[in-house]
Amino acid sequence: MAHVPAAERRPQLVQAAIDLMAREGVDAGSTRAIAAELGVAQATVHYTFGTKRDLYRAVIEQLTAELVELVRRAAPDGPHFEESLRLMAGALWQGLRQQPGRYLLFIELTTYALRNPELHEVLRAHQSDLEQTAAKMISDVAERAERPLAAPPVTLARFFLAGFDGLALRHLVIDDDASATGLEHLVAATLALAGEGRAATGAVFSTPAPRA
Structure with a gap:
């Protein structure tokens, strides 16, 4: 060879x-x-x-990079804040549904890393990367929409990501309509926290119609 x-x-x-x-x-x-x-x-x-720990570290870093890239690719360029947040949430949900094994693998590696101090910093970096990426996207969308936010972008990002992690785990355990409905409510709650003024739900993970 x-x-x-x-x-x-x-x-x-x-x-x-x-x-x-x-x-x-x-x-x-x-x-x-x-x-x-x-x-x-x-x-x-x-x-x-x-060592195997070095390999696991590289795997966690790669999974983080893939998830961050998925979030970045989902970032719409339109001026509508509510629509943009729903599209980003939908992209994450589709990623979970299409590659559940990768999400389950990260959960397994997270448990392993929490019991191994040498890998704690990798987990911290993973969480920080996701939060900062999501916060930047929320900030950019709000700026394009010319609307103030009632909470800092990083607060909104942490709130949404924490809720999404819980829904993702539930989806892996029980794949039913309740998880998808929960995502709709999570998006609505995030919009309310952002100062949207209402908490109506919508079709979060449906494929958007082509624009003219």
Whole structure:
């Protein structure tokens, strides 16, 4: 097999680990199994990451980057604050429904990291990245809509993300209409906290109609 530089091999191994563990769980993510997933020698995994904790750290960082990018891609460019927030929430919900294994994997890794102080900072960075990204998007949308916010953007972001985490976990346990309805209420509550003045619900995760 041709030599592959470490800078190229590392993301390949991280992706192989994510694919494997999202499918079969964290316990299945041995270095041997990850190596087999990519079709390389087990020593390659040890050489690239050193320890399993280093590998888990890289996996958490990659999952964080993917989620942040999903939020950024969902950011609409329209001037309507309520519509924009609903579209962003809908994009996150679709991501959960399309790749539930990745969300479940992050929950598993979160539990593991909370019991390993060496990984606490990775979790803190993950939470901070999501909150700051969401806060920036909320701030940008409010600015385009030329409307003041009744609460700081980061407060709105934390409120929404905390609620979404709970709904995501419920969806993984019980996939029914109540979780989707809960998302509609979460968006309405976030809008009310932002000073929207009402808490009406709407179709949060439906596909928006094409604009003329």
